[in-house]
Amino acid sequence: MRLKKNWISFTTLFYREVVRVLRIWPQTLLPSAITISLYFVIFGDIIGARIGDMKGVPYINYIVPGLVMMAIITNSYLNVCSSVFGNKFQKNIEEMLVAPMPHYVIILGYVAGGVLRGVLVGIIVAGVSLFFGKITVYNWWSIIAVGLLTAMLFAFAGYINGMLAKKFDDISIVPLFVLTPLTYLGGVFYSIDLLPPFWQGLSRFNPVIYMVNGFRWGLLGQSDVNISFALSILFLSMVGFFACCWWMMHKGIGIKS
Amino acid sequence: MLALEIQKLCKTYANGVVAVDNIDLQVEQGDFFALLGPNGAGKSSTIGIVSSLVNKTSGSVKVFGYDLDTNLIEAKTCMGLVPQELNFNQFEKVKDIVINQGGFYGLSRRVAKQRAEKYLTQLGLWEKRNEVSRSLSGGMKRRLMIARALIHEPKMLILDEPTAGVDIELRRATWDFLQNINQQGTTIILTTHYLEEAEYLCDGIAIVDKGTIVERTKIKHLIQQLQSESLVLDLQHDTVTCDLPVLENVSMSLIDSRTLEVTFPKSITVNTIFAQLSNKGIQIVSMRNKSNRLEELFLARVGVNLEA
Numbered sequence: 174m175r176l177k178k179n180w181i182s183f184t185t186l187f188y189r190e191v192v193r194v195l196r197i198w199p200q201t202l203l204p205s206a207i208t209i210s211l212y213f214v215i216f217g218d219i220i221g222a223r224i225g226d227m228k229g230v231p232y233i234n235y236i237v238p239g240l241v242m243m244a245i246i247t248n249s250y251l252n253v254c255s256s257v258f259g260n261k262f263q264k265n266i267e268e269m270l271v272a273p274m275p276h277y278v279i280i281l282g283y284v285a286g287g288v289l290r291g292v293l294v295g296i297i298v299a300g301v302s303l304f305f306g307k308i309t310v311y312n313w314w315s316i317i318a319v320g321l322l323t324a325m326l327f328a329f330a331g332y333i334n335g336m337l338a339k340k341f342d343d344i345s346i347v348p349l350f351v352l353t354p355l356t357y358l359g360g361v362f363y364s365i366d367l368l369p370p371f372w373q374g375l376s377r378f379n380p381v382i383y384m385v386n387g388f389r390w391g392l393l394g395q396s397d398v399n400i401s402f403a404l405s406i407l408f409l410s411m412v413g414f415f416a417c418c419w420w421m422m423h424k425g426i427g428i429k430s
Numbered sequence: 431m432l433a434l435e436i437q438k439l440c441k442t443y444a445n446g447v448v449a450v451d452n453i454d455l456q457v458e459q460g461d462f463f464a465l466l467g468p469n470g471a472g473k474s475s476t477i478g479i480v481s482s483l484v485n486k487t488s489g490s491v492k493v494f495g496y497d498l499d500t501n502l503i504e505a506k507t508c509m510g511l512v513p514q515e516l517n518f519n520q521f522e523k524v525k526d527i528v529i530n531q532g533g534f535y536g537l538s539r540r541v542a543k544q545r546a547e548k549y550l551t552q553l554g555l556w557e558k559r560n561e562v563s564r565s566l567s568g569g570m571k572r573r574l575m576i577a578r579a580l581i582h583e584p585k586m587l588i589l590d591e592p593t594a595g596v597d598i599e600l601r602r603a604t605w606d607f608l609q610n611i612n613q614q615g616t617t618i619i620l621t622t623h624y625l626e627e628a629e630y631l632c633d634g635i636a637i638v639d640k641g642t643i644v645e646r647t648k649i650k651h652l653i654q655q656l657q658s659e660s661l662v663l664d665l666q667h668d669t670v671t672c673d674l675p676v677l678e679n680v681s682m683s684l685i686d687s688r689t690l691e692v693t694f695p696k697s698i699t700v701n702t703i704f705a706q707l708s709n710k711g712i713q714i715v716s717m718r719n720k721s722n723r724l725e726e727l728f729l730a731r732v733g734v735n736l737e738a
Contacts, residue, residue: 175503178536185533189526264517268578271481272534273506429485430443430478 182274183282190256190286194293201252205244205294206301212240213305216362228364228395233306237299238389239361242323244298246356246381247348249291249324250331253283254344257335266428276422280332280415287328288321295320308392315391315400322407323384327352329414336418336427360385365397380410431494433459433586433617434480439489441475441641449475451641452489457619457634459494459585462612464628464649465621467638473621474514476638477590481511494585507535510579514590514621516571518578520564524555527563528578535582542581549577553607569600576604580611587611589620593627605631629653660720661700663690666713675706691720 194201217233227235260266269279302308310316330347338344359381365373376382383403390396396403421427434457441450450472457463465473478484480491482498482505491498496505518527525546532542550556553573558566563574572592579587589608593601609631612618622628628635629649637645645652668687675682680703681693690712692703707714 181536181538182534185530188533189530260519263519264513264515265519267483267511267513267517268531269534270483271506271509271511272531273503273536274534275503425485429483 178273179275179278182272183278183285186269186279186282187285187289190252190283191289193256194252194286194290201248201290202294202297205248206297209240209244209298210301210304212236213302217305228366230393230395231306234308234393235389235395236362237302237306237308238392239359239385240302241295241298242320242381242385242388243356243361245291245295245320245324246327246384247352248294249287250327250334250352251344251348252290253287253328253331254335254338254348256286257283257332258338258341258344261335261338261428270428276419280329280418280422283332283335284325284328287331288324291324291328292320295324310392311394312391315387315404318404319384319387319391319407322404322411323388326384326407326411326414329411329418332418333414333421336421338427355379355381360389360397380406383407431459432492433457433461433494434619435490435492435495436476436480437490439476439479439491440487441472441479441484442487448641450479450486453638453641453643455636455643455646457617459617460612460615461617461619461634462609462632463617463619463634463636464632465619465636465638466623466625466628467621471638472641473638474590475641477511477588477619477621481509481588482506483511483513507582508585510582510584510587512572512575512579512587512589512592514594516575518563518571518574520562522563523560524563524566524574525550525559527574528581531578532581537582545581545583546577549580553577554603569596572596573600573604576607584616586617586619589618591621591623593622593624601627658693658695660691660693661703661717662720663692663707663717664688664715665690666715669712673710673712675710677703677706 213233213236217236221232221236224232226232257266299308334344334347358376359379360376361381365376365382368376377398383398383406386396386398387400387403387407390400434455436453436455439450439453439455440448442448453472453476455476465476467473475484479486480493480498482502491505493505494508496502496508498505522530525543528546528550529539529542532545533539537545546559547556550559553576555566555570555573555577558570563571566574576589576592579589587608592608593604596604605627608618608620612631618631620627620631632649635645635647635649635652636643662685665688669684669690670687671684674684674690677694677698679695680698683691685691694703704714
C-alpha cells in the first residue's frame with residue numbers, strides 16, 4: 174500500500190518535471206541543439222576536415238559521442254539544479270516536505286526529470302550529428318548503460334547543487350567553473366593517448382573521461398579506458414551521490430532551518 | 431484522543447535565537463484551537479516543527495499518537511498545512527497545484543481530480559481552475575492554499591495566519607468554511623493576530639510569548655477573566671461631555687458627538703449604565719462590543735505595558 178502511494182508520489186513529481194521541461198522547451202531542449210550544431214560545424218566540418226582521422230575514425234565521427242555526452246551531462250545537471258533551486262526559491266518544495274513522501278521518492282522524482290531532459294537532448298544532438306557525419310552503433314548496451322548512468326550521476330550532482338544554492342549565482346558556479354572544464358578536458362575532442370604521460374595520468378582522475386570513452390566505445394568501438402572499469406566508476410559514483418542527496422534531505426541541509 | 435501532543439519542545443536557530451523554549455501543549459481531537467502571540471513569539475516555529483518544515487532542537491511531537499521521530503510518514507498523513515507565506519508554484523495552473531498535491535499524498539489522479547473539484551468549488555475557485563496561480567488575487571491565493579491542504583482530507587488542519595491581509599467579507603467566508611469542516615470532525619489549529627478571529631472560531635487557546643506558553647485555556651475562560659467590559663453606543667442626538675453622567679469606576683468618553691465608549695467593571699450591569707444615561711436624557715440607538723476587547727488581556731499576558 175505504502176509502496177503504491179510512493180509510486181504515485183514519484184510519478185506525480187516526475188510528471189510535473191516533464192511538463193516543465195516541455196513547457197519551456199526553448200530554454201530546455203533547444204539551446205544544446207544549437208550550440209552543439211555549431212561545434213559540429215566548426216570543429217567537425219571546418220577544422221575537422223584538416224585534422225583528418227583520429228584513431229582511424231573521421232574526426233567528425235570521433236567527436237559525436239563526446240558531444241552527445243556533453244549535452245547529457247549539462248542538461249541533466251542543470252535541469253535538476255534549477256528545478257530544485259526554483260522550488261526552494263518559490264517555497265513550493267514545501268508541498269513535498271509536508272507530504273508523506275520518503276526522501277528517496279523526492280530525490281528520484283527530480284532526478285528522473287533531469288535524466289529525461291538529458292536523454293532527450295542527447296537524442297536531439299545525435300539527430301543533429303546525422304547532418305554532419307555518420308553514426309554507427311557498436312554496442313547498444315554500452316550506449317544505454319553509460320548514457321543513463323551519466324545522466325543519473327549528474328542529475329544527483331545537480332540536486333546537491335540545488336539544495337545548497339542560496340542565490341541564483343550559486344546554480345551557475347559549478348557548471349561554469351567545474352563542469353565545463355571537466356567536460357572539455359574529458360576527451361570530447363581528443364584521445365588522451367595524444368597527451369604527454371603526466372597529463373594522461375592526470376586525465377584519468379577526470380570522471381568525464383570514463384563517461385565519454387564508455388559512450389564512444391558503444392558507438393565506435395574505440396576507447397582510451399577499460400569499459401568495465403568505466404561502468405564500475407560510474408555506478409559507484411552514482412550510488413555515492415545518491416547517498417549524499419539522501420543524507421542532505423535527512424538532515425534538511427539547505428531546505429530546513 | 432489527542433490530535434497533537436507536544437512535550438518539552440525546544441528550537442534554537444543557528445544564530446542563537448531561542449524560538450521555542452520548552453513548550454508543552456495538548457490539543458484534543460475535534461478542537462478548534464488558536465495559537466496567539468506577537469510577532470516572533472514562536473508560533474510559526476512551533477507549527478514549522480509540527481509540520482516537519484523546521485528541525486527541532488529537542489523535545490517530542492506526536493500527531494494522533496504518531497511520533498514525528500519514529501512515525502513521520504503516518505503523522506504527515508494526518509496533517510494538512512496552510513502556511514503563512516504563499517508557497518505554490520506561481521506558474522502552475524490552479525487545478526494542477528491542487529491535483530499534484532493529492533499525488534504527493536499518494537492519491538490516484540482520478541481521486542485527486544474529484545477532490546480538487548470539490549474543494550475548489552467550495553472555496554469559490556472552480557471557475558479559476560485553468561488560470562495560472564499568479565493571476566489570482568491575494569484572497570484567492572489564500573483559499574487556494576486551503577484547498578490544497580485539504581486535498582487528502584487530513585484529520586488535522588494547521589493554518590498559519592490564514593486570513594492575514596484578507597478583506598472582511600472573505601475573512602467571514604473563510605471562517606464559515608473552517609467552522610464547517612471543524613464540525614465535520616477536522617481538528618483545526620490556527621495562529622492568528624486577530625483576537626476576534628480566535629474568539630469567533632476557537633474553543634481552546636494558547637498564548638505564546640518569547641517561545642513559551644504563557645496561557646493555555648478555553649476562550650470562554652479567557653473572556654471571563656476580563657475585569658471590565660467595553661461597549662460602543664450610538665446616540666440619538668448630539669451630546670457633549672458635560673452631559674454625561676458620572677459613575678464610580680465607569681469610564682465614558684465620546685468618540686464623536688453621537689458615539690460613546692463606555693468601559694465598566696463586571697460588577698456593574700448594563701441596565702445601570704443605560705438607566706443613568708436615560709436619566710440624563712441620552713437616548714441610545716444601538717450598541718456593540720468594542721471589537722478589540724481581548725487586546726488588553728492579551729497584552730497583559732505577553733507583558734506589554736499599555737501605558738509605556
